[in-house]
Amino acid sequence: MISTAHLNREFFNRSTLIVARELLGMRLVRVENEVRLSGIITETEAYIGEADLGCHAHVGLTPRTQVMYGSPGHAYVYFTYGMHWCLNFVTEPEGFPAAVLIRAIYPIEGLEIIASRRAPQPRRLWTNGPAKITKAINIHRPHNGLDLCNPNAEIYVEAGQLIADLSVTMSPRVGLNSVPEPWRSIPWRFRVTELFTA
DNA sequence: AGCACGATTAACT
DNA sequence: GTTAATCGTGCTC
Numbered sequence: 001m002i003s004t005a006h007l008n009r010e011f012f013n014r015s016t017l018i019v020a021r022e023l024l025g026m027r028l029v030r031v032e033n034e035v036r037l038s039g040i041i042t043e044t045e046a047y048i049g050e051a052d053l054g055c056h057a058h059v060g061l062t063p064r065t066q067v068m069y070g071s072p073g074h075a076y077v078y079f080t081y082g083m084h085w086c087l088n089f090v091t092e093p094e095g096f097p098a099a100v101l102i103r104a105i106y107p108i109e110g111l112e113i114i115a116s117r118r119a120p121q122p123r124r125l126w127t128n129g130p131a132k133i134t135k136a137i138n139i140h141r142p143h144n145g146l147d148l149c150n151p152n153a154e155i156y157v158e159a160g161q162l163i164a165d166l167s168v169t170m171s172p173r174v175g176l177n178s179v180p181e182p183w184r185s186i187p188w189r190f191r192v193t194e195l196f197t198a
Numbered sequence: 199a200g201c202a203c204g205a206t207t208a209a210c211t
Numbered sequence: 212g213t214t215a216a217t218c219g220t221g222c223t224c
Contacts (some may be wrong), residue, residue, distance in 0.1 A: 084217095
């Protein structure tokens with residue numbers, strides 16, 4: 001059986017690259033009106049500190065970026081392109097701004113609700129993008145700053161299956177088209193290529 | 199107060 | 212491959 005343990009704060013209080021890699025195969029859970037919506041995390045990206053010009057925190061501490069400067073294990077939820085929300089998990093010790101963007105999940109629970117919110121898209125396109133996930137499982141502004149390690153949180157992560165290195169591909173992060181090198185091309189995107197094979 | 203742009207998506211040629 | 216949609220954010224005036 002899959003463990004149902006919530007990941008604790010020490011999981012997130014580590015190198016962002018390690019957290020981004022290890023989140024692959026774990027289960028993102030959204031509890032909405034006592035109903036579980038969930039999926040296996042299959043794609044992440046790391047955003048690490050003010051020096052990373054692809055990271056929102058490169059502008060320093062502002063109202064938008066303050067959650068990233070806070071304690072690890074919290075949700076950083078931001079709004080972009082005038083219509084989309086994206087979910088991140090804050091990493092590393094308090095005071096150092098970093099987070100992991102959740103880019104894709106494989107839906108497991110709440111399939112009917114997810115389907116209704118993502119209609120008329122086919123199943124394989126339900127949650128294969130950061131703003132598709134937040135639309136599918138209803139995550140937006142009120143969740144910014146939420147503590148993922150609170151046992152009663154509406155959003156949290158459960159330990160799941162281990163993903164072998166053989167099944168993980170690292171590549172440049174998506175959408176950083178005007179970000180200077182080396183940040184534009186540094187391979188901080190982690191993707192599961194074969195979810196159910198060894 | 200005004201401006202340029204964005205860690206995206208869906209629809210279109 | 213291209214592009215519209217749509218508005219918060221951070222910067223300049």
